[in-house]
Amino acid sequence: MPRFETAELRAYLVLLLGFLVLVILLRSDLGRYLFDEDSLFYKLPVSVPKPSLRLEVMQWGGSPILRLHTENFVFADYCLPPQSGEPLLGHAHLYLNGRKQTSLYGPFIFLRDLPPGDHTLTVSLNVLPDHRAIMVDGLPVSTDLRLRLPAGEILP
Numbered sequence: 001m002p003r004f005e006t007a008e009l010r011a012y013l014v015l016l017l018g019f020l021v022l023v024i025l026l027r028s029d030l031g032r033y034l035f036d037e038d039s040l041f042y043k044l045p046v047s048v049p050k051p052s053l054r055l056e057v058m059q060w061g062g063s064p065i066l067r068l069h070t071e072n073f074v075f076a077d078y079c080l081p082p083q084s085g086e087p088l089l090g091h092a093h094l095y096l097n098g099r100k101q102t103s104l105y106g107p108f109i110f111l112r113d114l115p116p117g118d119h120t121l122t123v124s125l126n127v128l129p130d131h132r133a134i135m136v137d138g139l140p141v142s143t144d145l146r147l148r149l150p151a152g153e154i155l156p
Contacts, residue, residue, distance in 0.1 A: 041135040042127045044088070048072075050136050051088050051125055055145040057111070064111040064147070066121065068092055068104065073125055073141075075106050088127070088134065095122040103131070114149050121145045 044050065051073035058065045076089040092104040097120055102109070104123075111121075124142035125134045133140040 040132060041140065042132040043135050048088060051134060051141050053092075053123060053125055053141055053143050055121065055123060055143055057145065057147060060110075064114075064149070066094070066109050066111055066123075066145075068107040068123060070107065070125070075104070076128070088125075090125055090127045090134065093124045093126055093131070093133075095124075096120075098122070111147075114147075116149050119147045119149065121147060 049072040052071045053073070054069040056067045056069060058067060073088050073090065075091060094101045094104055094109065096114070103126075122142060122144050124140055126132060127134060133142065135141070
């Protein structure tokens with residue numbers, strides 16, 4: 001029978017405990033809430049104009065800047081449910097190669113300190129205070145942009 005050191009035993013116990021907590025969460029109401037579509041997405045009411053999003057990379061002082069062009073969407077520090085015919089208030093989430101980098105409360109961000117190479121930028125429009133992604137016609141309002149650095153050349 002193998003002999004375990006105290007540190008190894010603790011590591012195995014932590015892994016086992018983490019697995020048990022995950023199983024409990026997934027089988028409980030909390031687990032269903034955490035992975036429920038309504039808790040992840042804000043389904044836009046039919047009476048609210050559909051937002052749109054387009055990305056553009058520009059150069060300023062040798063640094064690339066990402067600009068978000070939106071329609072029927074206003075950047076805000078807070079969000080309230082829109083009234084009929086009003087634009088949606090919210091913010092954007094910026095992902096770099098699939099990992100969230102930041103929340104954007106305006107249409108511009110400097111893309112500093114990106115390593116050379118190919119990158120995929122993904123931006124989604126979200127509502128506050130719960131950061132749910134806005135969904136229109138069953139799809140999140142988001143878009144991708146491929147970028148090659150250091151030249152800042154946009155890939156086809």
